[in-house]
Amino acid sequence: MITFSDVSKTYQGETVLGPVSGTIAAGGITSVIGPNGAGKSTLLSIMGRLLEPTTGTVTIGDAVVRDTATKDLARIVSVLRQDNTLTARVTIRELVSFGRFPHCGGRLTTRDHAQVDRALDFLHLDALAGRYLDQVSGGQRQRAFVAMVLAQDTPYVLLDEPLNNLDLKHSVAMMGHLRRAADELGRTIVLVVHDINFAAAWSDDIVAMRDGRIVVGGSAGDIMHEDILSDVFDTRVRVHAIDGTRTAVYARPRDEAYAVDSGRPRRVADM
Ligand SMILES: Nc1ncnc2c1ncn2[C@@H]1O[C@H](COP(=O)(O)OP(=O)(O)OP(=O)(O)O)[C@@H](O)[C@H]1O
Numbered sequence: 001m002i003t004f005s006d007v008s009k010t011y012q013g014e015t016v017l018g019p020v021s022g023t024i025a026a027g028g029i030t031s032v033i034g035p036n037g038a039g040k041s042t043l044l045s046i047m048g049r050l051l052e053p054t055t056g057t058v059t060i061g062d063a064v065v066r067d068t069a070t071k072d073l074a075r076i077v078s079v080l081r082q083d084n085t086l087t088a089r090v091t092i093r094e095l096v097s098f099g100r101f102p103h104c105g106g107r108l109t110t111r112d113h114a115q116v117d118r119a120l121d122f123l124h125l126d127a128l129a130g131r132y133l134d135q136v137s138g139g140q141r142q143r144a145f146v147a148m149v150l151a152q153d154t155p156y157v158l159l160d161e162p163l164n165n166l167d168l169k170h171s172v173a174m175m176g177h178l179r180r181a182a183d184e185l186g187r188t189i190v191l192v193v194h195d196i197n198f199a200a201a202w203s204d205d206i207v208a209m210r211d212g213r214i215v216v217g218g219s220a221g222d223i224m225h226e227d228i229l230s231d232v233f234d235t236r237v238r239v240h241a242i243d244g245t246r247t248a249v250y251a252r253p254r255d256e257a258y259a260v261d262s263g264r265p266r267r268v269a270d271m
């Protein structure tokens with residue numbers, strides 16, 4: 001379980017997060033949703049100690065994050081940052097190997113190499129393992145960073161926008177991998193995701209944030225309501241049941257108030 005109590009973050013007198021308190025259940029997938037600037041990355045970064053909170057305490061399992069040695073924390077929790085930039089020229093295999101450093105201190109054993117292979121295989125990167133990071137596409141690079149995080153083999157995994165740059169097929173595959181990691185390996189996975197339907201389809205719980213606050217938390221069924229989503233995103237969202245699954249629809253508004261072009265839809269040939 002992850003517990004955060006009275007966690008806040010203030011920059012130059014401006015509070016961008018909290019204070020927020022809550023718990024994330026052990027095992028399963030929790031998705032954090034909300035508009036840009038809501039504080040999702042700030043909360044996730046504080047949970048993974050990439051960022052120091054201004055106030056408050058985070059506990060992961062039995063470990064109080066603030067009081068745990070870095071080396072020990074790295075065996076409990078792994079974190080994918082939202083913006084991954086690496087200027088050094090490393091191959092995908094080398095990058096994924098970095099995930100093993102908390103276990104082996106840089107000297108990979110046979111077991112470490114096996115974990116690296118498994119993570120590469122998991123994310124379909126075998127054929128690209130020898131390529132440098134600047135020789136692959138944005139989505140392939142994103143998968144490499146996720147593979148590094150999974151290779152760390154921690155019970156808690158925090159992922160800030162793991163679907164960034166991924167196409168539909170790889171997004172579905174990624175969520176499937178994470179679901180398996182939760183169900184079969186008992187991992188606790190917390191991820192930030194912008195696509196509400198991905199959050200709803202694959203998560204056990206959803207935490208919705210806005211303006212540095214947690215607006216609501218609960219099961220996908222609790223959150224997938226038009227009034228809640230429209231409020232969180234300050235945008236009209238419709239929810240329809242498709243094949244029994246509550247699905248958010250946010251197509252171009254057709255109301256008079258929104259209409260920018262009252263003529264019939266133009267086809268390319270008309271233009
Ligand atoms: N170093 C900083 N100094 C000042 N303000 C910051 C800093 N980092 C983040 N903020 C502000 O904190 C707020 C929350 O940022 P955060 O990155 O947590 O948002 P987010 O919900 O992850 O948004 P996004 O969906 O765009 O990634 C934003 O208003 C942002 O401008």
Ligand SMILES: [Mg+2]
Nearest residue numbers: 040041042082
């Ligand atoms: Mg963010």
